[in-house]
Amino acid sequence: MKDKVAVITGAASGIGLAIAKTFAQGGAKIVIADLDCDGGERAKDEIEKLGASAIFAKTDVSQAEDVRQLVAATIKSYGRLDVLVNNAGIQYIAPVMEFPEDRWDSLIGVILTGTFLCSKYALPHMIENKWGRIINIGSIHSKVASPFKSAYIAAKHGVLGLTRATALEVAAYNITVNAICPTYVRTPLVEKQIAEQAQRHGITAEEVITKIMTEPALIKRLLEPSEVASLALYLCSPAAAGITGAALDIDLGWTAR
Ligand SMILES: NC(=O)c1ccc[n+]([C@@H]2O[C@H](COP(=O)([O-])OP(=O)(O)OC[C@H]3O[C@@H](n4cnc5c(N)ncnc54)[C@H](O)[C@@H]3O)[C@@H](O)[C@H]2O)c1
Secondary structure, eight states, X not given: OTTOEEEEETTTSHHHHXXXXXXXXXXXXXXXXXXXHHHHHHHHHHHHHTTOOEEEEEOOTTOHHHHHHHHHHHHHHHSOOOEEEEOOOOOOOBOGGGOOHHHHHHHIIIIIIHHHHHHHHHHHHHHHHTOEEEEEEOOXXXXXXXXXXXXXXXXXHHHHHHHHHHHHHHGGGTEEEEEEEEOOBOOHHHHXXXXXXXXXXXXXXXXXXXXXXXXXXXSOSOBOHHHHHHHHHHHTSGGGTTOOSOEEEESTTGGGO
């Protein structure tokens, strides 16, 4: 990653922050793209403490003008754009019949349209350098469904299709495009869900993880953000140069049956 410039969306928190720190430790310059200004500035400080260079660009990935400005800020600061991680995501849970239409639009907007817009505006700079890596953070829900998450599942399935379509178009420029499909990862969002479910069902946090959240998984634990970050780092390495259009499962065996 030495001197590579990596744009990571949703890098103020959770998986995105872990990827940003892992890339920074590998020598990359980091562009944190997030809606959350306080979290974005905190992430920038954390990365600078690791001895790496970082900028924060307030961005709503679902808005084309914001994404154009993000890419312009990256080029202005660092003169190049090598790696894009489309990680920003949101969730909303409701049955299809009760799913609010504005929530549907915002979920598809952030996860699917956001991935499209960031790829669209980042790619010309990768093509210019004849090298690039796009990593889309999918989910087990890119491949299988769970009830009450229709918009999230539709968007994450869409991300897989977009990953493959983009991979086909840019392979000739030495650009790979892949998706990472994790199961539950220990992020602030998931910790909150665990606490809520423990209270609702009158069970311990550990029981929520082993009996409810990871029930279909073969290995009964949560993933750590660093495990997803290591896979993202691998996809940027020379060893992974032959992997494109792929959806890499890191799901504790969830989708094995
Ligand atoms: N945590 C899990 O269990 C899990 C599992 C599989 C996939 N994922 C995926 O990983 C990604 C990161 O999830 P996380 O758990 O780290 O979540 P998180 O909530 O900790 O972080 C998401 C970040 O995205 C930012 N964001 C939200 N909307 C945005 C927008 N419109 N523009 C820019 N930034 C925006 C938020 O401010 C936040 O910093 C998501 O795409 C999520 O779907 C998470």
